[in-house]
Amino acid sequence: MDNYKFAYLFSSHAELIEFSALQNLDDFGYFKYNNQIPFFYQDGSLAYASVAEKLAQATTVKQEKLDLFDNLIIEVFLDEALYIKLLPNEHLYRVESLRIVPTPV
Numbered sequence: 001m002d003n004y005k006f007a008y009l010f011s012s013h014a015e016l017i018e019f020s021a022l023q024n025l026d027d028f029g030y031f032k033y034n035n036q037i038p039f040f041y042q043d044g045s046l047a048y049a050s051v052a053e054k055l056a057q058a059t060t061v062k063q064e065k066l067d068l069f070d071n072l073i074i075e076v077f078l079d080e081a082l083y084i085k086l087l088p089n090e091h092l093y094r095v096e097s098l099r100i101v102p103t104p105v
Contacts, residue, residue, distance in 0.1 A: 004037065004051055006084065009096040019093060022086060031085035039082040040092055047082055051098070054082065062100075074100040 010016040022028055030037045036050035048054040055062070055076060063075045076098050083092035 003101040005099040005101065006095045007097045007099075009094045011094070015093075018091075019086075022089060022091075025088065027088045029087040031087055031090060037084060039084060039095070042081060042083060042092070042094075044092060047080075054078075055100070072102055074102070076100065 008019065010019065032038075033046075033049060036052065038046060038050060039048040039054055041047045054060065059079060060076060061079075065073045065075060067073050078095060078097060081094060083094050085091065086093055
């Protein structure tokens with residue numbers, strides 16, 4: 001399974017402060033469904049059962065890059081407003097883009 005690093009788009013300064021406090025909690029994590037991170041719409045309805053499902057769409061544009069150590073990173077800017085749930089509060093946070101760090105084989 002690849003590792004994802006999400007870039008968030010906050011709707012307010014208060015949401016940014018809430019997120020900053022949340023990520024420092026010991027039980028911070030991603031909500032998972034069937035051991036996958038799902039994407040949601042703003043209203044909380046399920047958009048995609050997994051990040052991989054969204055990334056597999058033909059319309060999803062991926063840009064390959066190398067990091068400072070020449071490791072491959074794939075960057076994806078989302079073409080629609082999608083959210084993930086973060087734990088422990090299960091609030092939705094909008095994802096603007098993500099980086100895929102392939103798992104070494």
